[in-house]
Amino acid sequence: MQYVSTRGGVPAASYSEIVLQGLARDGGLFVPKVYPQVSKETLKNWRGLSYAQLATAVTSLFAKDMQRSDIARLCETTYTPEVYCHGREGTDFKKIAPVVWLENDFGILELSNGPTLAFKDMAMQYLGSLFEFVLARKETRLNILGATSGDTGSAAEYAMKGREGIQVFMLSPAGRMSKFQKAQMYSLQDKNIFNIAVQGSFDDAQDIVKAVSGDLTFKTEHHIGAVNSINWARIAAQVIYYFSAWLQATESEDEEVTFSVPSGNFGDVLAGWIAKQMGLPVARLIVATNENDVLYEFFRSGRYRIRDSAHTFVTSSPSMDISKASNFERYIYDITGRNPERVVELWTELAQKKEFLLNAEEWAAVKASGFTASRSTHADRLACIKRVWDQYGFLVDPHTADGINAAVKERIPGVKTICLETALPAKFAATIKEAVGFEPPVPAGYEDLLEKPQKVLEMPADAQLVKNFLAEHDVGK
Numbered sequence: 001m002q003y004v005s006t007r008g009g010v011p012a013a014s015y016s017e018i019v020l021q022g023l024a025r026d027g028g029l030f031v032p033k034v035y036p037q038v039s040k041e042t043l044k045n046w047r048g049l050s051y052a053q054l055a056t057a058v059t060s061l062f063a064k065d066m067q068r069s070d071i072a073r074l075c076e077t078t079y080t081p082e083v084y085c086h087g088r089e090g091t092d093f094k095k096i097a098p099v100v101w102l103e104n105d106f107g108i109l110e111l112s113n114g115p116t117l118a119f120k121d122m123a124m125q126y127l128g129s130l131f132e133f134v135l136a137r138k139e140t141r142l143n144i145l146g147a148t149s150g151d152t153g154s155a156a157e158y159a160m161k162g163r164e165g166i167q168v169f170m171l172s173p174a175g176r177m178s179k180f181q182k183a184q185m186y187s188l189q190d191k192n193i194f195n196i197a198v199q200g201s202f203d204d205a206q207d208i209v210k211a212v213s214g215d216l217t218f219k220t221e222h223h224i225g226a227v228n229s230i231n232w233a234r235i236a237a238q239v240i241y242y243f244s245a246w247l248q249a250t251e252s253e254d255e256e257v258t259f260s261v262p263s264g265n266f267g268d269v270l271a272g273w274i275a276k277q278m279g280l281p282v283a284r285l286i287v288a289t290n291e292n293d294v295l296y297e298f299f300r301s302g303r304y305r306i307r308d309s310a311h312t313f314v315t316s317s318p319s320m321d322i323s324k325a326s327n328f329e330r331y332i333y334d335i336t337g338r339n340p341e342r343v344v345e346l347w348t349e350l351a352q353k354k355e356f357l358l359n360a361e362e363w364a365a366v367k368a369s370g371f372t373a374s375r376s377t378h379a380d381r382l383a384c385i386k387r388v389w390d391q392y393g394f395l396v397d398p399h400t401a402d403g404i405n406a407a408v409k410e411r412i413p414g415v416k417t418i419c420l421e422t423a424l425p426a427k428f429a430a431t432i433k434e435a436v437g438f439e440p441p442v443p444a445g446y447e448d449l450l451e452k453p454q455k456v457l458e459m460p461a462d463a464q465l466v467k468n469f470l471a472e473h474d475v476g477k
């Protein structure tokens, strides 16, 4: 299996090569040259596999240059009930990512039982082991430069802390995350972890990551790698739980399932799209946004109109406060018939005019792709958290609430619908209290998190300043 860039400007590369590169050197994103296919027969054979076995089977389709036994070892040590045991009392942690049915045909896919209480742990714990494995084989090191709106940062830091040959430089938007999210990251005192709060939004931080990665001399000299979903390994690891959820939801290989996905950087729902491209029977993918509704607007109109940080609102589902969705480029690559010249044309237009409009043929392809979208406001979010608590005794976080809200509006009657849970309520105590009148339970081990000393450096959103800091702290030079 070879990988190509959405912008067509780099030679095809293998899984192990692109894992360390993150962003392609032409500024595009790596995608498989051809999506691997999973037949109905294979789906049938996958019934009854443990999560780790399923992860091995799916990852083996993407990582053709790795031995299956190595993949199996990484998956068996990553996807254990000991790692994914931080969720609600009574959860079946052995399933790793269980579907909890609130109604016969409506379920929540629990993805937030990992060490940082968000779905990012599902891929990031695996990535930690994978990086160490690949780095050891190549006898090299990695300076990870990442951007977070609240959850990728802590997931990456927990997965990479203390690992040989890896340093993490994580950019977070100053003042735009919950208290719990800040404390999770900034309380880490490990020598290989550097937290930088940039004065701007997540998009500003992500732009810096792309600008630094775009300086190819600097990238090579300092071995810059990525943990954001621009790194294909993240997406591939997220594809696994769509298969797992579908296997839990169905008894026949012909049954389709709808997924509703709280969305920001478009990585999570893109993984669902990839699963569908591979042959998973998916009826509909619902993109749930908050008040930062760039993706909602696109799926309603065909116009992709990004916004600057002054027009990116601080909301009560803060991890989705994103107005430039990186992974959207991978979806548009498919929509254009996998045409890199057209992707370059559209992204050049986007850089100049801050928007593009698809042509009629492309818009028809979007309409046929099975996506719909819905947006939620603060009031919708609060009402949804309260209703789900009152009706089912199940407490959801504000992002998952946006997903449920969207599912209610956009689901197909009679088709089983699963909403992806993207974080635990404990991370967003103030909003939960506003919705239901009490604070969410804090999982064991996190009771004193907010009291721990914090270490973070604040700086203007300036790529050169970040480069200077990274160069100064690159121990491997």
Ligand SMILES: Cc1ncc(COP(=O)(O)O)c(C=O)c1O
Pocket (backbone or CB within 6 Å): 118, 149, 150, 151, 152, 229, 262, 263, 264, 265, 266, 267, 268, 269, 319, 320, 399, 400, 422, 423
């Ligand atoms: C809690 C939570 N929900 C939803 C999202 C949106 O996911 P994606 O960026 O993959 O669209 C994020 C961030 O990515 C998140 O942290």
Ligand SMILES: N[C@@H](CCOP(=O)(O)O)C(=O)O
Pocket (backbone or CB within 6 Å): 147, 148, 149, 150, 151, 152, 153, 202, 227, 228, 229, 230, 264, 265, 267, 319, 320, 326
């Ligand atoms: N919501 C994310 C934003 C980054 O997303 P990623 O999937 O590209 O890493 C966060 O919590 O940081």
